[in-house]
Amino acid sequence: MLLETTDIKINGEALSELPQDLYIPPNALEVYLETFEGPLDLLLYLIRKNNLDILNIQMAVLTDQYMLYVEKMKAIKLELAADYLLMSAMLIEIKSRMLLPKPEEVEDEDDPRAELVRRLMEYEAMKLAAQELDEMPKVGGELQVAHAYYQHVAEIKPPEVSVDDLVAAWKNVLKRAKLNSHHKLGRAELSVREHMSIVLRRLQSEGMCEFSELFDHGEGYLQKLVVNFLAILELSKEGLVKITQQAAFSTIYLQVNNAE
Amino acid sequence: MKELDKIAEMKQVLEAALLTAGQPLSLEDMLKLFSSRVERATLRMLLDELKQDWEDKTMELVQVATGYRFQAKAHLSSYIARMNPERQPKYSRAVMETLAIIAYRQPVTRGDIEDIRGVAANPNILRQLIERDWIDVVGQREVPGRPSLYATTKHFLDDLNLRSLSELPQVEDFSQTGMPLDA
Amino acid sequence: MKELDKIAEMKQVLEAALLTAGQPLSLEDMLKLFSSRVERATLRMLLDELKQDWEDKTMELVQVATGYRFQAKAHLSSYIARMNPERQPKYSRAVMETLAIIAYRQPVTRGDIEDIRGVAANPNILRQLIERDWIDVVGQREVPGRPSLYATTKHFLDDLNLRSLSELPQVEDFSQTGMPLDA
Numbered sequence: 001m002l003l004e005t006t007d008i009k010i011n012g013e014a015l016s017e018l019p020q021d022l023y024i025p026p027n028a029l030e031v032y033l034e035t036f037e038g039p040l041d042l043l044l045y046l047i048r049k050n051n052l053d054i055l056n057i058q059m060a061v062l063t064d065q066y067m068l069y070v071e072k073m074k075a076i077k078l079e080l081a082a083d084y085l086l087m088s089a090m091l092i093e094i095k096s097r098m099l100l101p102k103p104e105e106v107e108d109e110d111d112p113r114a115e116l117v118r119r120l121m122e123y124e125a126m127k128l129a130a131q132e133l134d135e136m137p138k139v140g141g142e143l144q145v146a147h148a149y150y151q152h153v154a155e156i157k158p159p160e161v162s163v164d165d166l167v168a169a170w171k172n173v174l175k176r177a178k179l180n181s182h183h184k185l186g187r188a189e190l191s192v193r194e195h196m197s198i199v200l201r202r203l204q205s206e207g208m209c210e211f212s213e214l215f216d217h218g219e220g221y222l223q224k225l226v227v228n229f230l231a232i233l234e235l236s237k238e239g240l241v242k243i244t245q246q247a248a249f250s251t252i253y254l255q256v257n258n259a260e
Numbered sequence: 261m262k263e264l265d266k267i268a269e270m271k272q273v274l275e276a277a278l279l280t281a282g283q284p285l286s287l288e289d290m291l292k293l294f295s296s297r298v299e300r301a302t303l304r305m306l307l308d309e310l311k312q313d314w315e316d317k318t319m320e321l322v323q324v325a326t327g328y329r330f331q332a333k334a335h336l337s338s339y340i341a342r343m344n345p346e347r348q349p350k351y352s353r354a355v356m357e358t359l360a361i362i363a364y365r366q367p368v369t370r371g372d373i374e375d376i377r378g379v380a381a382n383p384n385i386l387r388q389l390i391e392r393d394w395i396d397v398v399g400q401r402e403v404p405g406r407p408s409l410y411a412t413t414k415h416f417l418d419d420l421n422l423r424s425l426s427e428l429p430q431v432e433d434f435s436q437t438g439m440p441l442d443a
Numbered sequence: 444m445k446e447l448d449k450i451a452e453m454k455q456v457l458e459a460a461l462l463t464a465g466q467p468l469s470l471e472d473m474l475k476l477f478s479s480r481v482e483r484a485t486l487r488m489l490l491d492e493l494k495q496d497w498e499d500k501t502m503e504l505v506q507v508a509t510g511y512r513f514q515a516k517a518h519l520s521s522y523i524a525r526m527n528p529e530r531q532p533k534y535s536r537a538v539m540e541t542l543a544i545i546a547y548r549q550p551v552t553r554g555d556i557e558d559i560r561g562v563a564a565n566p567n568i569l570r571q572l573i574e575r576d577w578i579d580v581v582g583q584r585e586v587p588g589r590p591s592l593y594a595t596t597k598h599f600l601d602d603l604n605l606r607s608l609s610e611l612p613q614v615e616d617f618s619q620t621g622m623p624l625d626a
Contacts, residue, residue, distance in 0.1 A: 037536055037537060037540060037560065037562065038560055038561040038562035039561050039562070040560070040561035041561075081562060081563065082563075083561055083562045083563065087561070119558075119559075119561065122559055123559060123560065123561060125547075125614050126540055126543045126544050126547065126548075126559055126560070126614075127540060127543075128614050129543035129544075129546070129547050129611075129612070129614040130536065130539035130540040130542065130543040131539075132543075132612040132614060133539060133542060133543055133546065133603070133611075133612075134534070134539045136603050136604070136612070137517070137520065137604065138602050138603055138604075139601065139602040139603075139604075140602065141524065142520050142521065142524050143514060143515075143520060143602075143604060144276070144280035144514060144515040144520060144523050144524075145280060145464075145465060145466065145512050145513070145514050146279050146280055146461065146462045146463070146464070146465070146502055146512065146513035146514065146515075147279075147280055147281065147282035147463065147464070147465035148278075148279050148319055148329070148330040148331060148332065148462045148463045149284075149329050149330065149331040149332070149463065150331055150332035150336070150337045150340050150341075150459070150463040151331065151332070151334060151337040152337075152341060153337050153338050153341045157345045157346070157348065158348055158392055159348045159349065159350050159351050161351065161356070161359070161419070161420065162420070163420055163421075163422065163428065163429065165356060166356070166359065166360050166363060166420065166428070167360075167428070167429050167431060168356075169353070169356035169357045169359065169360035170357075170360035170361075170363070170364050170431055171431055172353070172357060172360075173357050173360055173361055173376060173377060174431065176377075176378065190364065190425045190426045190428055191424065191425065191426040193364070193365065193366050193367075193425065194366070194412075194424060194425040194426065196366065196367055196411075197366050197367050197398050197411030197412070200367055200398040200399040200409065200411070201398045201399075201411070203399070204398060204399050238401075239401070239402055239403075240367070240399060240401060240402070240409065256399055256400075257402045272501050272519060273519055273522040273523070275501045276501040276502065276515040276516070276519040276520075276522075276523060277515075277519075277522070277523045277526065279462060279501065279502060279513070279515070280514070280515050280523060282465055285526075289526055290526075292525055292526050293522050293523065293525055293526060294522070295525075318455050318458045318459040318462065319459065319462060330462070331463075332459040332462070332463050333459070336455060336456055336459040336460075337459075339456045339459070339460065339476050339477075340456075340459060340460045340463060340476070342475050342476055342478075343460065343468075343472050343473075343475045343476060
């Protein structure tokens with residue numbers, strides 16, 4: 001029977017249809033033997049082919065057939081991995097241990113084949129798992145993910161600035177400018193400066209304000225009163241607002257200091 | 261009836277192919293979808309129908325140089341762009357120092373800023389900060405030229421997660437001889 | 444009425460984002476689409492509605508390891524695959540077995556893989572899988588030589604349409620003997 005090299009399938013089923021004897025054209029044999037992923041794969045194939053019970057392997061049959069294949073591999077000068085030879089040694093060792101008289105009570109672990117069986121079963125499980133994974137649809141192949149187009153509008157976010165960045169910049173300014181170097185800038189002063197802006201903003205929109213209107217009576221009233229008062233004094237000192245009072249104890253008015 | 265089924269199925273295949281392509285599909289590409297022979301005219305008709313099917317939906321089927329593609333309607337694109345915003349590089353030192361001066365010394369004029377920094381101010385810097393709504397003009401100083409007075413805004417406080425300026429860290433003066441204002 | 448409009452609009456934005464993403468979107472990604480605060484529960488509800496809206500259409504909304512995505516319905520996939528028959532290189536058995544061992548027995552060292560397969564591992568195999576972003580190094584085993592421990596990535600789950608490793612197909616060894624693997 002002539003075997004076309006194209007007939008050789010990777011999965012075990014196709015291989016099991018191969019002739020029992022090894023009359024395979026040499027070039028096909030090479031391809032055939034190369035399809036085994038290693039000694040465990042070859043052993044699994046032999047177990048299947050000979051209908052051996054994995055839990056009660058006839059070591060003589062398995063070892064003989066295995067050696068036959070390995071010899072063939074050697075004969076066609078297939079680069080034989082050390083793994084195959086190592087397995088030969090293991091099989092022969094198991095076979096000889098099987099020939100020794102059995103102790104009275106045979107525990108599972110005492111069976112010389114136990115380790116081999118465990119490895120064969122684990123390998124077969126992973127071999128089947130590999131086939132399953134191979135057949136699953138995957139993204140990039142049989143599984144296509146929605147990927148329509150959209151206009152990539154430049155949604156550019158301005159840089160983030162943290163309080164630390166700001167403080168670092170301020171320290172830099174102070175270091176260079178040696179300005180106002182006679183006091184540290186306290187929280188209170190910051191509050192005052194903030195309120196200066198608040199008062200200015202308000203005067204800007206309302207024109208003239210009654211002094212008393214500039215003080216809200218909400219939460220933290222007293223604290224704010226002081227800060228606000230200081231802010232107004234500072235604004236006045238810097239010439240930014242004009243404070244007017246027609247007569248003593250009459251209403252005090254604040255307005256932006258317009259030059260005219 | 262059979263023909264109609266086939267047409268409906270072809271439209272489905274076309275729609276799915278166009279939605280998943282990731283690039284425009286040419287008529288040649290689309291002809292490969294079908295094992296049977298399909299006329300270009302048929303394909304064009306199907307594309308036309310698809311276009312109409314999607315008229316009031318989230319995508320539109322458009323023809324570009326290399327073929328056809330589905331694209332998100334314009335008004336939805338800006339939302340999608342939000343997922344991958346590009347962040348601008350950091351602000352320059354000049355911008356940061358200007359901002360710090362306005363924050364710590366407000367209200368200040370451009371002249372004040374120049375005095376403190378010791379260099380002429382680039383008007384572009386103030387414009388950037390105004391556009392970001394971090395500073396604004398709160399008045400004018402009554403000196404010749406009536407220069408604008410700048411202060412930080414509420415929006416600035418929000419963006420830096422501050423309730424008020426007084427939450428800014430106190431900066432120890434390098435001279436450390438200072439007499440604190442709130443003493 | 445106003446609220447309904449808003450919900451309808453949000454669903455449109457979500458649909459457009461998912462149809463254009465080209466990869467799964469996490470809930471975090473999707474929350475970025477909206478400037479206003481949106482609850483995760485609302486998002487999940489909208490995704491559920493979207494899923495139902497598309498039930499009889501060409502795409503399906505699925506959840507995988509890293510998020511949600513629209514993908515072509517299975518019966519349409521084979522048509523689409525015809526367009527690019529050679530896009531995905533088929534991996535060798537050695538690669539697939541190595542992948543299976545890492546997927547089912549992770550975390551494993553190269554030595555573990557060699558023990559199970561019974562052959563020396565070709566370093567090229569692990570490299571291929573790492574390049575595909577299907578596996579990565581998750582640590583070292585504390586034995587002499589400190590060999591790398593390999594595990595599958597979330598991207599691997601995404602690509603195989605899985606939410607978690609527990610969804611991997613169950614594998615029975617030597618099923619004809621009916622003996623459980625771990626006996």
